[in-house]
Amino acid sequence: MLGAIEAGGTKFVCAVGEKDGSIRERVEIPTTVPSETIVKVVEFFKRFEIDAIGIGSFGPIDVNQDSSTYGYITSTPKEGWRDFPFVQTMKEFFDVPIGFNTDVNAAALAEVRLVAAKGLESCLYITVGTGIGAGAVVQGRLLQGLSHPEMGHILVNRHPSDFYQGKCPYHQACLEGLAAGPAIEERWGEKGIDLVGRAEVWDLEGYYLAQALMSYILILSPQKIVMGGGVMHQQQVFSSIYKYLPEFMNHYVFLPDLKDYIVTPGLGNNAGITGAILLAELALEEQGDGSHASGARE
Amino acid sequence: MLGAIEAGGTKFVCAVGEKDGSIRERVEIPTTVPSETIVKVVEFFKRFEIDAIGIGSFGPIDVNQDSSTYGYITSTPKEGWRDFPFVQTMKEFFDVPIGFNTDVNAAALAEVRLVAAKGLESCLYITVGTGIGAGAVVQGRLLQGLSHPEMGHILVNRHPSDFYQGKCPYHQACLEGLAAGPAIEERWGEKGIDLVGRAEVWDLEGYYLAQALMSYILILSPQKIVMGGGVMHQQQVFSSIYKYLPEFMNHYVFLPDLKDYIVTPGLGNNAGITGAILLAELALEEQGDGSHASGARE
Numbered sequence: 001m002l003g004a005i006e007a008g009g010t011k012f013v014c015a016v017g018e019k020d021g022s023i024r025e026r027v028e029i030p031t032t033v034p035s036e037t038i039v040k041v042v043e044f045f046k047r048f049e050i051d052a053i054g055i056g057s058f059g060p061i062d063v064n065q066d067s068s069t070y071g072y073i074t075s076t077p078k079e080g081w082r083d084f085p086f087v088q089t090m091k092e093f094f095d096v097p098i099g100f101n102t103d104v105n106a107a108a109l110a111e112v113r114l115v116a117a118k119g120l121e122s123c124l125y126i127t128v129g130t131g132i133g134a135g136a137v138v139q140g141r142l143l144q145g146l147s148h149p150e151m152g153h154i155l156v157n158r159h160p161s162d163f164y165q166g167k168c169p170y171h172q173a174c175l176e177g178l179a180a181g182p183a184i185e186e187r188w189g190e191k192g193i194d195l196v197g198r199a200e201v202w203d204l205e206g207y208y209l210a211q212a213l214m215s216y217i218l219i220l221s222p223q224k225i226v227m228g229g230g231v232m233h234q235q236q237v238f239s240s241i242y243k244y245l246p247e248f249m250n251h252y253v254f255l256p257d258l259k260d261y262i263v264t265p266g267l268g269n270n271a272g273i274t275g276a277i278l279l280a281e282l283a284l285e286e287q288g289d290g291s292h293a294s295g296a297r298e
Numbered sequence: 299m300l301g302a303i304e305a306g307g308t309k310f311v312c313a314v315g316e317k318d319g320s321i322r323e324r325v326e327i328p329t330t331v332p333s334e335t336i337v338k339v340v341e342f343f344k345r346f347e348i349d350a351i352g353i354g355s356f357g358p359i360d361v362n363q364d365s366s367t368y369g370y371i372t373s374t375p376k377e378g379w380r381d382f383p384f385v386q387t388m389k390e391f392f393d394v395p396i397g398f399n400t401d402v403n404a405a406a407l408a409e410v411r412l413v414a415a416k417g418l419e420s421c422l423y424i425t426v427g428t429g430i431g432a433g434a435v436v437q438g439r440l441l442q443g444l445s446h447p448e449m450g451h452i453l454v455n456r457h458p459s460d461f462y463q464g465k466c467p468y469h470q471a472c473l474e475g476l477a478a479g480p481a482i483e484e485r486w487g488e489k490g491i492d493l494v495g496r497a498e499v500w501d502l503e504g505y506y507l508a509q510a511l512m513s514y515i516l517i518l519s520p521q522k523i524v525m526g527g528g529v530m531h532q533q534q535v536f537s538s539i540y541k542y543l544p545e546f547m548n549h550y551v552f553l554p555d556l557k558d559y560i561v562t563p564g565l566g567n568n569a570g571i572t573g574a575i576l577l578a579e580l581a582l583e584e585q586g587d588g589s590h591a592s593g594a595r596e
Contacts, residue, residue: 060551122443141437145420145519150551154513157453170550215452219517221443252468253358253448 002284003045003053003094004276006103007086009078009130012037014044017277021114026273033080034089042093052287053090054099054279056106056272059133061086063101063148071100077169097287099279103127104135105142105149106275107228107265112137113278115266117224124222125271126151127229128209128237132176136220143220152176156211159204162187179208181231192231205231206240213241213262214248217255228265238262300582301343301351301392302574304401305384307376307428310335312342315575319412324571331378332387340391350585351388352397352577354404354570357431359384361399361446369398375467395585397577401425402433403440403447404573405526405563410435411576413564415522422520423569424449425527426507426535430474434518441518450474454509457502460485477506479529490529503529504538511539511560512546515553526563536560 001024006013008031015026025048029040045053060076062069071087087100101109108125117123117137126134132152136143143149153174164187168177177183184192188201195201213225231237242258249255265271299322304311306329313324323346327338343351358374360367369385385398399407406423415421415435424432430450434441441447451472462485466475475481482490486499493499511523529535540556547553563569 138436138441138443139439143436143518145436146515146521146554147519147551149519150516153550154516155453155455155509155546157455170548171546211453215513216517217444218448218452219514220441221445221447223444248453248469250468252451253445256444 001048001050002277002280003048003050003096004273004280005041005053005055005057006106006272006276007031007055007057008103008272009058012041013273014041015273015277016045016048016050017274019277019281021110021274021277023270023273023277031078034084035080038089045094050094050096052097052099052280052284053094054106054276054281054283055086055090056101056103056276056279057086059102059148060150061100061102061148063144064146071098097280097283099276099281099283101142101279102133102135102148103272103275104133105137105144106135106279107267107271108135108137108226108275109142109278110267110271110275111224111226111265112140114274115271116226116263118266120223122220122223124216124220124225125265126216126225126227128180128227128231129229130181132180132212132229134216136222138220138222151212151216152180154212154215156208159207162204175208175212179205179212179231184231192234196234199236202234202236203240205234205237206242207244209237210241210244210248213245217249218253221253225262226265226271227262228269228271232264238264299346299348300575300578301346301348301394302571302578303339303351303353303355304404304570304574305329305353305355306401306570307356310339311571312339313571313575314343314346314348315572317575317579319408319572319575321568321571321575329376332382333378336387343392348392348394350395350397350578350582351392352404352574352579352581353384353388354399354401354574354577355384357400357446358448359398359400359446361442362444369396395578395581397574397579397581399440399577400431400433400446401570401573402431403435403442404433404577405565405569406433406435406524406573407440407576408565408569408573409522409524409563410438412572413569414524414561416564418521420518420521422514422518422523423563424514424523424525426478426525426529427527428479430478430510430527432514434520436518436520449510449514450478452510452513454506457505460502473506473510477503477510477529482529490532494532497534500532500534501538503532503535504540505542507535508539508542508546511543515547516551519551523560524563524569525560526567526569530562536562 112123134151166173166177432449464471464475
């Protein structure tokens, strides 16, 4: 049996499942402080015979296996979780291979292996909610370099009639600062859910996301783009993206039919936890051949 | 013996060399129309016994081996070269494996295999000259998805005191439109070479390039960044990048020592042609095992 953790800022989803990504049982645990949350995580997994654990975590995290802080959550502002040795802590309770990556990289892996991007070599997974994060599979492997991607913080051009200052504590008016859920709420004075009838809200949202997609496409050229998260439940945002992206790109590179290219997650809200199951399976395989946890298919 | 072509908009560099990337003989041929230029290319290679040919080409090109126009230069504005079947034409004269990729991807490959990024798994190679292009090696392989990267055209934020309209025919004020050589010349009314003493020129240049680097780093997280091309001969641009990049990034992700992270090409002007030799070697290896030309090390 494979164990999986989708570690989020508000809740941990834990599951056990099979290597095809299917979920046998799942539970949700509130994210409070590590001492409380991890105890409940351990209790859940102790009920099963676990062969490996996959963790898709909120970040930033250290995914560099050559680093002395590999397996840590690093510079998060989230109380108690900064410099938390996630992999090491789990290892104390379970002597099994542990896969560790970002929640969004896990989701990208699940989509490319199982659903929306199945059979493709590359997939970009973007979540737009309380923050904006993205993970990617490139040529069959989870994207990783010096570290994992942090694509939600790229710069975009402000709309000429948008005077909202931006909400990112690091970059103020980066993509996340202008387009994540809290920015929508602060700019318009109401929660997104209460703004459904305001077309201009979602038009502007698509305006910013389309700029970011332009950069992602010019840099990564993904074969499929999957967009999830609370904000993307507004279908109007997709319509706005489909309008602005070709306008910004202006025929410079070939774009496939956008309705088929930029899609909702095939796994819905289960993309992350399913990806974490796949990370567990990868960790198990890689223990066998001694290679690094990269998502390689070869 | 391996044949190599670095196909540029003004000249073709052709060389023969060895699989370690060393050049035995090289020649430069002006880029006029295909019928003229290719005849001279063929004449050069006919003097040698060629086992494979690597082509690093200006673009956009079709690098998708499943496409009916694989091996073509596609939508270039360059007279006579639009829809030119580059690989197929070479195949008519030389019945050998042919590797085909962008000039900048070839350069990235050479830098990661041989010089500035040797021993690393990833490298971003950026050229800033009459245009801005970039290639990348990601986890040991040439970056490719739906197509090759076209990173020079990402959007950047205009400097509040820069009123130059931008020169990109597709996007007007994208990175290339604001920061390539012709934009520098048009904005300041003189060629870059005559602006060496004007510190504000190179400060602004670094301001735009640092924004682009921020996106490249947040999306790809390369282990090394190599910057070449005519504009980068101005050391002042590097100084400006070293100043602005940390300011824009604002400690959000870890940046290595920038003087060691963002560097000039180890191969100087030979990065592209050397990379083309490596593309030839890859094509030869891949003919052996039947796999695709991806730069995989495994």
